[in-house]
Amino acid sequence: MKIGIIGGGIVGSSLYRILSEKHEVKIFDASVKTQFPTLIHSLLLKDCDVELASLSLEFYKKYKIKRMDFTSYTIGKVGDDLISSWTEHGVSVKETYVDWIGDKALEAKGGDSLVSIKDLTEVPKEKAKVGVLTSEKKATVKANGKDITGDFDVFVLTAGGWNSNIIDQRIPLKPYYCWASLMKGHRRELDKFIVYDYVLGFYSRPAIGIGSPLFIAGDGDIIEMRPPEDGKARKPEIKDRDLVISRIKTRFESRPIYVSGNFCEGTPDMRPVYGRLKDNLYLVGGLNGYGAEVGPGMAMLLEMMIDKGEERRPYMLDRFNGVENFDLGREPHEL
Ligand SMILES: Cc1cc2nc3c(=O)[nH]c(=O)nc-3n(C[C@H](O)[C@H](O)[C@H](O)COP(=O)(O)OP(=O)(O)OC[C@H]3O[C@@H](n4cnc5c(N)ncnc54)[C@H](O)[C@@H]3O)c2cc1C
Numbered sequence: 478m479k480i481g482i483i484g485g486g487i488v489g490s491s492l493y494r495i496l497s498e499k500h501e502v503k504i505f506d507a508s509v510k511t512q513f514p515t516l517i518h519s520l521l522l523k524d525c526d527v528e529l530a531s532l533s534l535e536f537y538k539k540y541k542i543k544r545m546d547f548t549s550y551t552i553g554k555v556g557d558d559l560i561s562s563w564t565e566h567g568v569s570v571k572e573t574y575v576d577w578i579g580d581k582a583l584e585a586k587g588g589d590s591l592v593s594i595k596d597l598t599e600v601p602k603e604k605a606k607v608g609v610l611t612s613e614k615k616a617t618v619k620a621n622g623k624d625i626t627g628d629f630d631v632f633v634l635t636a637g638g639w640n641s642n643i644i645d646q647r648i649p650l651k652p653y654y655c656w657a658s659l660m661k662g663h664r665r666e667l668d669k670f671i672v673y674d675y676v677l678g679f680y681s682r683p684a685i686g687i688g689s690p691l692f693i694a695g696d697g698d699i700i701e702m703r704p705p706e707d708g709k710a711r712k713p714e715i716k717d718r719d720l721v722i723s724r725i726k727t728r729f730e731s732r733p734i735y736v737s738g739n740f741c742e743g744t745p746d747m748r749p750v751y752g753r754l755k756d757n758l759y760l761v762g763g764l765n766g767y768g769a770e771v772g773p774g775m776a777m778l779l780e781m782m783i784d785k786g787e788e789r790r791p792y793m794l795d796r797f798n799g800v801e802n803f804d805l806g807r808e809p810h811e812l
Contacts, residue, residue, distance in 0.1 A: 478500045478502050478630045479501045479629045479635070480630065480631055480696075480783075481503055482496075482502060482635060483618070483634045483636055484505075484635045484639065485504040485602040486512065486635070486768070487597065487764070487768045488635070488637075488772045489736060490600045491777075492761070492776045493601075494600065496783070503601075504601065504603065506605050507605065507606040508604050509619040510637070512737075514766070515545075515592060515594060515595075515792075516591065516597050517671065517680075517769065518533060518534065518590050518770050519591045519772070520534070521551065521559075521585060523809065525600055526748070528772060529770075529778075529792075530770045530774060532564050533772065533774040535777075536606035542593060542597045542737075543592070544592050544694060546590045547590060547669070547670055548586050548587050548671075549671040549672070549673065550578060552580055552583075552672065552673070552676050553674070553675030554674075556689065564695070571583070572584075578672065579728075583614050586602060594769060597773075602735055606621055607619065607620050607779070609643055610645050613756075615756055616754070616757055626757070631757050631758065632757060633759045634754070635762065636761070636765065637741065637742055638742045640742060641703070641742075648762075649794070649800055650742050650750070650763050652701075654700040654702050654712075654741075655695070656712075656737065657737065658732045658733045659735045660725065660729075660731050661731060661732055662734055663729075663730055664729050664730075665688040665689065668684055668688050668689045668691055669683060675811070677725075677727075678708075678724060679725050680696070691793070694725045696717070697766045697810070699719055699743070704740045710735075712738065715736070741766055742763055744799050749772075750762055750797070751775055766810060778792060
């Protein structure tokens with residue numbers, strides 16, 4: 478089959494690697510997003526997302542995507558059911574007092590890593606701004622204004638926060654802005670470990686990973702907005718910025734150096750979604766703040782749907798049939 482992928486981010490690039498094994502695949506990407514060089518992959522998720530993150534890990538290993546493993550510390554109450562599910566997926570977990578955190582935490586080994594998104598997304602792409610017009614059964618796809626519908630058997634729409642800008646049809650996805658801050662502090666452990674602080678409400682992760690004074694922290698807060706049509710990223714007003722930074726400073730003496738963010742997207746239940754929108758158009762989206770954790774897993778699910786007709790119900794598009802308006806909720810990777 479000839480498959481056109483619209484958007485070459487985490488999912489589009491994962492799909493390219495998987496589908497190219499059996500099909501003729503081409504990615505169209507408008508180059509409107511600068512990806513963060515590394516992102517967290519964690520198995521410390523909830524419910525069936527743990528299996529999805531496990532699939533992503535399989536993908537990273539199979540395609541030899543660069544990753545650095547890190548021990549993580551989770552502060553706050555975690556249910557026994559979650560701990561058993563993490564242990565079943567190979568994570569070793571124990572409660573311990575951590576001197577440099579100044580609190581008790583769940584120490585997890587084998588569950589967290591930083592994935593090289595640069596490595597993952599280094600696949601061939603054609604630079605083009607794509608638009609999709611829909612009729613009852615079919616999608617008409619244009620790249621830089623040129624109709625390319627007939628050049629492909631099917632397309633996959635996977636342009637993250639830009640999806641709803643690209644297609645003329647209402648889809649159960651809403652874009653939002655999410656930010657994180659590069660911080661400098663005294664605790665060099667913060668550049669060697671990942672911390673999920675559910676008491677104060679933030680996460681921190683290494684910036685370089687060698688014990689430097691730098692780390693990256695954020696809170697996964699959601700600022701609902703559409704990416705600008707002209708592709709020029711503009712920072713929205715981040716109302717809770719000072720509050721979050723003060724919470725980070727309460728735990729770890731530090732100061733912000735640079736705040737950066739980008740567009741993510743969520744569904745009505747904040748879980749990812751995939752399925753067939755039209756006879757010649759599939760969708761994979763709604764990866765909110767955990768695309769590196771579940772994105773390659775979603776790409777694997779779509780491949781199973783296209784090639785074998787298999788469906789993974791909890792993530793299917795039809796669960797939103799009849800949903801008209803909705804508000805975005807809390808990011809699902811937060812416990
Ligand atoms: C501050 C911040 C920190 C984050 N930290 C983490 C983390 O640690 N771990 C994690 O798992 N996730 C994290 N995320 C979330 C992660 O970045 C997203 O979930 C992920 O990027 C979504 O992947 P995607 O493939 O759906 O879309 P994206 O990666 O956003 O890719 C979309 C692609 O579509 C392209 N595009 C846009 N418009 C068009 C068009 N008209 N035509 C063609 N192409 C187009 C863009 O250029 C882009 O390449 C973070 C996000 C932010 C903002």
